Amino acid sequence: TQDQIRDVVKYAADRYINIVPEIEMPGHSTAALAAYPELSCDPSKTYKVYETWGVIKDVYCPSDKTFDFLEDVLTEVMELFPSKYIHIGGDEVPKDAWKNSAFCQKLIKKLQLKNEEGLQSYFIQRIEKFVNSKGRSIIGWDEILEGGLSPNATVMSWRGEAGGIAAAKQGHDVVMTPGSAGLYLDHSQGKTNEPLSIGGYFPLQKTYSYNPTPNVLNAEQQKHIIGVQANLWSEYIGTEAKAEYMLYPRLLALSEIAWTPLANKNFKDFSETRLPSQLAWLDKNNYD
Ligand code: ACM
Helix, strand or coil: CHHHHHHHHHHHHCCCCCCCCEEEECCCCHHHHHHCHHHCCCCCCCCCCCCCCCCCCCCCCCCHHHHHHHHHHHHHHHHHCCCCEEEEECCCCCCHHHHCCHHHHHHHHHCCCCCHHHHHHHHHHHHHHHHHHCCCEEEEEHHHHCCCCCCCCEEEECCCCHHHHHHHHCCCCEEECCHHHCCECCCCCCCCCCCCCCCCCCCHHHHHCCCCCCCCCCHHHHCCEEEECCECCCCCCCCHHHHHHHHCCHHHHHHHHHHCCHHHCCHHHHHHHHHHHHHHHHHHCCCC
């Protein structure tokens, strides 16, 4: 309920944490399409809420109906979350439904867009305009580069660093969170004796060794890297204890790579001198 959200926002704010809400679009939206098939490009189809994870071909149709709906949702979200940034997703959007839609093909011609990537860019830009009109800013996953970035968008680079580097070079702000560099904490942190997870092998050292300000950027461009983030997707996480198990101690390494100048980073000191007291604190406070 709205009251529950207010409660969570306050709990976080009391601890100096700002929650950035993410409303996914135009993909990862089958729950909305199941409830409102008229927001899809083929309302005659039956849409089902997905019961497992994946990349799903059914996406919002870029119609006025969809924009009215999303503006309504975002208005409610912005009333509840004071965050300057509103995350609008933008990742993993198969273009099949738009390719097969007469409405979309006509819209591409009318707007003189190149292709479906251009349509995705149109979609995000239209949403950005709305969010900006309310005094807020959008963040999107690096796919929002495809077809051209929205003028004021901040980019979250998850498919490696390339998207973040390209965005910073274009003068856009960036949050680095490349899965390939140990920042996806839903991946395993050990080779053996680990609980079921989405896989991978990203130990503490890997997370610690990540440098969020790539050398290929000059000093001016590096200023656009406004932060670094780790993601803990919860497909394989059913309990709070397991979430804690996956987060720690890699979350502590994330903190260091966020706040420590490169020249001061030292894994030996981190892991042998400072980490043990942190681990003792976590144990004492019953973290898993
Ligand atoms: C993502 O992990 N799909 C952003």
